[in-house]
Amino acid sequence: MKSSTVVIAGIMFTAAGIAGFADDGLLRKNWSGVAGAPTSGDQASGLPDEASFGVVDKASRRAAPEFRQVAQNTQPAAEATRPQATAPVVDESALRYFASKGDTARLQAEISRLRALYPDWTPPEDPLAVPRNKDVQLETMWQLYSEGRYAEVRKAIAERQAGEAAWKPPADLLERLNVAESRxxxxxxxxxxxxxxVIEVAASTPSLLTCSEVDVLWRVADAFAQTKRPDRxxxxxxxxxxxxxNAPERLATVQKAVSGLPYDIAQELLAFxxxxxxxxxxxxxxxxxLARRFVAEGDADGKLAVDPKYIxxxxxxxxxxxxxxxAxxxxxxxxRRDNMSAAEQWFRRAHxxxxxxxAAQGLALTLIxxxxxxxxxxxxxxxxxxxxxAKATYFxxxxxxxxxxxxxxxxxEVLSRIAQETTKGRDPATAQQFGWYARAMEQPGTAAQWFATALRWKPDDEPSAYGLALSRNQLGDAAGVAEIQRLWAGRSERIARLGETEEERRDAIARQQQPLAREQAPISGGRQKTPAAVTEAAPRTVTRYEVEQPVAVARQTQTTGRNATGCRTTVNPARLSPQAALTRGWCLMDLNRPLEAAEAFAVALQAPASQMREDAAYGQSLAYLRAGLTNRAAVAATQSTQSRRRAEELQSAILSDRAIAAFDAKRYREALIFLDQLGQISTQRSDLMVLRGYAYLNxxxxxxxxxxxxxxxxxxxRDAQRGLADVGRAQEIWPNK
Incomplete structure (x- = not known):
């Protein structure tokens, strides 16, 4: 279709769709009377003035005289070529017919149409007084038209033209028939x-877009909304x-608009x-x-600032x-806005x-x-x-x-039902935590069973594999430990280092009893470090893409000259001084043995010096993050005051891990909550942005x-590019979502 522009009755259309609606023009007011129509310009009686039916308002006409020809251009060719001095002959038979039938809606539409075609025409005061059309066949055509039998009208026209070659149907009838068929x-x-x-038909039939055709306007608006053109x-x-x-139509317009358009556009419309x-x-x-709808939109979008009046x-x-x-x-x-105290209040009222x-799920989230x-x-x-x-929140x-x-x-009773639900739901995260809980309660056999169960449900769960190796080692199951080390060879340094020889242990103890040779070098945060290289934690696989470890660990490695060899043996950190334990903790972090490092940092937390306690709390939190124990990391971070930089670093890491863990567990709403919290304190990495995208997708x-x-x-x-493709495929399956 050739690109063209048609400006009629205050609305501009293009071949690609409707470009926009004019602020004025078209039918501002409807004539509610059937007989006794007022004269032109009688606003008190309800008849619109010239601008109401014309192309644009009077001010616009003065500014753009060329618009005056638009209404004339819509006349039939014979009318358009008639000399200007000759007054046009207006066919008013349709007026009399609609008036005689009491069809006020069509009568008003016909008056609007004739005024648009003939700006100088004045409606008759009494449409019933219009002389009756003596053409019986034409009267029959008008009757068929009024009954909506448009195909029969076309047939009747064709039959008469076939029988009377000189007869031509009235232009008004053809115009009305075209409009009705378009509608x-x-x-x-x-x-x-x-x-x-819908948009194409509306663009080609602008005479439909008047206040007498509000249903058509609604349908056009919906077509624009459904094709992602909310502004149109x-x-x-x-x-x-x-x-x-019309008051009911205005009210219905608002109801339709707020149900299909974004919040900000809805507010713009409500301003009228x-x-x-x-x-x-x-x-x-x-x-x-409206208040319920807008608050619900705020539930779905945590960044939407809903007007407090609705709240x-x-x-x-x-x-x-x-x-x-x-509630x-x-x-x-x-x-959604992390106002947990207020949220708990409303959830309790609902509950x-x-x-x-x-109600239970919301209250549980605030309690968590x-x-x-x-x-x-x-x-x-x-x-x-x-x-x-609900299941995800429960776990x-x-x-x-x-x-x-x-x-x-x-x-x-509580442990029993949690265990039962964990087994029924096959939740690896809770199974893993059951393993650590059993270890803390000095039940290594039970711990081994839970870690093994978690691995059956999630074979790539390294923390569970490490927990199983620790538990089997504690039980004296050397063959079991060796089997785990074989399965995880090359994938976990800490599993590979488990169970060092007595000779290595003795060498380590001897080295720790020697004076520590420290090569001091200033670093940020007040700690000192040697020129030893900083080792980054291995990337963690999340769903279909990789997420990097969120914290770059700046740590102090204090050795006797051979980097991290001084902590390769297993030593009870409780026998060490706080300073030695702190040194050992950073050494174990270099070897990627975070759980043992956490135990060493726990001893260092008993130091009398505040700076050492801060370093120990910081190290223990990083260790738990490395091990995937986010909640323990959060607890560790509170064991001592931290500098602003460290606090933000740890909080960002904790929220990142929680978001990833929630996503892995298919708790997508919870993942979004953590990502929103993270966004308040730091700029999110691109991988976490992709994570957010997949949460929305799910x-x-x-x-x-x-x-x-x-x-x-x-x-x-590339992950985001794949995400776009996934959205497209999903919308093919669920097109109405």
């Missing part, structure tokens, strides 16, 4: 969700709110609310529903109506009013945030199977409960996933 085609395309066809949809809705008077006869706003009747209105609704669903909306809204899976893991497990246990999200509570440092003594929030992937893909990131 039917547009409505049919809209019903079939053929949105491009806004223009369609905005035209109704600026120009049309008028004062109702009673003095209130014309949209007040749907105010509660306050919903809070008042909770107080007056007491609906649990309203839940507020709870999730506050949770007390009506215990549900959503303030480390009340046992309470979280208790609240969510009855709803653990309600949904995948988050159980894993955190078992990972508390120091371990808490749990009732047998939640079927395709628009947000696409936006993230497009932003990262622009930097050349």
């Amino acid at each position: 039917a085609r547009l409505v049919n395309a809209s019903d079939l969700k053929q949105y491009e066809t 949809a806004r223009d369609a809705y905005l035209y109704v709110l600026k120009n049309c008077e 609310e008028r004062t109702a006869p009673g003095g209130g706003g014309e949209f007040e009747s749907i105010g509660d529903d 306050l209105r919903l809070e008042r609704l909770v107080e007056t109506e007491g609906l649990a669903s309203d 839940l909306l507020l709870g999730w809204y506050q949770l 007390d009013k009506e215990d549900s899976a959503s 945030a303030r480390k009340a893991h046992e309470d979280a497990e208790k609240v969510l246990y009855p709803w653990r199977d309600a949904s995948e999200d 988050a509570a159980t894993a955190n409960l078992l990972a508390i440092e120091p371990p808490v003594t749990l009732r047998e 939640l079927k929030r395709y628009a947000e996933a696409r936006r993230i992937f497009e932003a990262v893909a622009a930097t050349g990131n």
Whole structure:
């Protein structure tokens, strides 16, 4: 189709779609009378002035005289070529016919059409007084048209032309027939969700886009919204709110607009609310529903700044109506913004009013945030199977409960049901934490069973493999340790170094009893280090792409001359001084043996010097992060005050690991919460941006996933480019999401 532009009745279209709606023009007011029509310009009676039916308003006409010809250009060819001095003959038979049938809607539409075609024409005061058409066949055609039998009208025209070669159908009838057929085609395309066809028909039939055809305007707006052109949809809705008077239609326009357009555009449209006869706003009747909708949008998008008036209105609704669903909306809204205290308050109200899976899950998340893991497990246990999200949150509570440092003594009933659910749900994270919990309770046999179970469910879980090796070593199972070392050869340094010889152990003890030869070198944070190279932790595989270790470990290696050989043997760190334990901790980190390093740092935490305690807490937190024990890392970070730089570094690492762990466990909403928290303190790496994109994708929030992937893909990131392809495939499966 050739690109062309048509400007008619205040609306501009292009071949690619409607370019926009004019602020004025078209039918500002409808003529509600059938007989006694007022004269031109009688605004008090409701008849629109010249600008209402013309191309643009009067001011625009003065600014752009060329627009005056547009209405004339829409006349039939015979009318367009008629000398200007000759007054056009206006066929008013349709007016009389619609008036006689009491069809006020078509009567008003016909008046609008004739005024657009003939600007100097004045409607008759009484359409019924228009002389009756003595052409019986033509009267029959008009009757068929009024009944919507357009194909029969076409047939009747063709038959008469075949029988009367000189007869020509009235231009008005043909024009009305074309418009009616276009309307039917547009409505049919809209019903079939053929949105491009809707826009194409509207562009070619601008006379449909008037206040007498609000349903058509709604369908065009929806077509724009569905084809990702929200600004054009806004223009369609905005035209109704600026120009049309029918109160129910205006209210319905707002309801349709807010359900399909972004929050900011909805607010722009609501700004055109008028004062109702009673003095209130014309949209007040749907105010509660609007507040619920906008707060719900804030639940879905943690960065959306919802107007406080909607929050306050919903809070008042909770107080007056007491609906649990309203309290839940507020709870999730506050949770998404990390306002955990407020979120817990609303979730408790919802839970007390009506215990549900959503209320229990939300309350459990707030309890987990303030480390009340046992309470979280208790609240969510009855709803653990309600949904995948509820199950994921339940296992988050159980894993955190078992990972508390120091371990808490749990009732047998609680341990039993957690174990049962872990086995039924095959959750490797909780199984692993059961292993560490059993080790802390001096039950190496039980620990070995849980670590082995976790490995069956997740064979690449290195922390579980290491825990199993430690437990078998404690049980004296040398063959079992050797088997694990064989399976993990080349993949885990700390598993390979487990069980060093007595000779190596004696050499290490002897070296540690010698004076430490320290080569001092200043580094940031107040610690000293030797020229030994800094070893980065190995990348951690997450789903389909790699995420780098979030913290670059700046550490102090104090040796006797041979880098990290002074800690290759197994030594009980409790026998060492705090300074020696601190030195050993950094040495073990060089050898990628973080759990042993954490034990050494624990001894160093007993040092009287505050700087040494800070270094020890920092080191222990890094060790737990290296081992994948994020919750223990968070606890370790609180054992001593840290500098601002270190605190932000650790917090970023902890949140990154929690986001990755939540994603691995398919707890996508929880992963997004951690990523939002991370975004408040640091700039997110591209790999975590990709993680966010896949979280949105798994939640079927395709628009947000696409936006993230497009932003990262622009930097050349291949994972983001694959993400865009995945979004496309997913939308083919779920096109309406």
